[in-house]
Amino acid sequence: MNNPNFIRLSGWAFIIGAFCFYMFFPLYYLNSLGVNVGRVVAGWGISYDLSFYASPFVLAIGMFGLWARYGEIVGKLGKIILLISPVGILISQYGLTQASIYEQEAFVSVAGLVVLLTCLTLFGVLALISKPLPRWNGLPIIAGVGFPAIFLYSSFAWTDEASMMNQFALVVLVVTIQFIALVALGYILQGDVIKEARSHPREQTA
Secondary structure, eight states, X not given: OBHHXXXXXXXXXXXXXHHHHHTHHHHHHHHHTTOOOTHHHHTXXXXXXXXXXXXXXXXXXXXXXXXXXXXXXXXXXXXHHHHHTTHHHHHHHHHHHTGGXXXXXXXXXXXXXXXXXXXXXXXXXXXXXXXXXXXXXTHHHHHHSHHHHHHHHHHHOOOOHHHHHHHHHHHHHHHHHHHHHHHHHHHHHHHHHHHHHHHSOOOOBO
């Protein structure tokens, strides 16, 4: 597979991964409000698995696409950040197997998303300096920072169940913004490589 094809695929991976990541949160919120969403909620265990366990794998492809397209522009540190971003997936898999022994399964299992989105945020900080994207270089920060910030806050803040449900509306708002930003990032990644291919019509090997 040549580079342009892989980068286009990675753009789609951001879009698909955004849907997988997002789908659990509004369902959970509607259910908490007592809204009957029928068969969708009946299968929301699947939406949970897609959000926390499947989406990191898909989004990791998008991260490799950013590395392939913008790695040389953003510099060595940016390339390293993009390459290590999927490490969180291994931690998540540990959470599914061993962490339950120490009653930390829920905490560890979301690490795939936390690590990956944190790396995306750090890439966005570097992108503001080197400006590798054709536009909206701050977009990776918006696409990445929300969920890790929520995770960090919830890990250290002591809140009862009622307070958590009151705050979940804010969580849904934050991940909605992330969802839109991830889709936009995938669209930009696809459009940029198509524009580059038209400007420089040559074969590039992966």
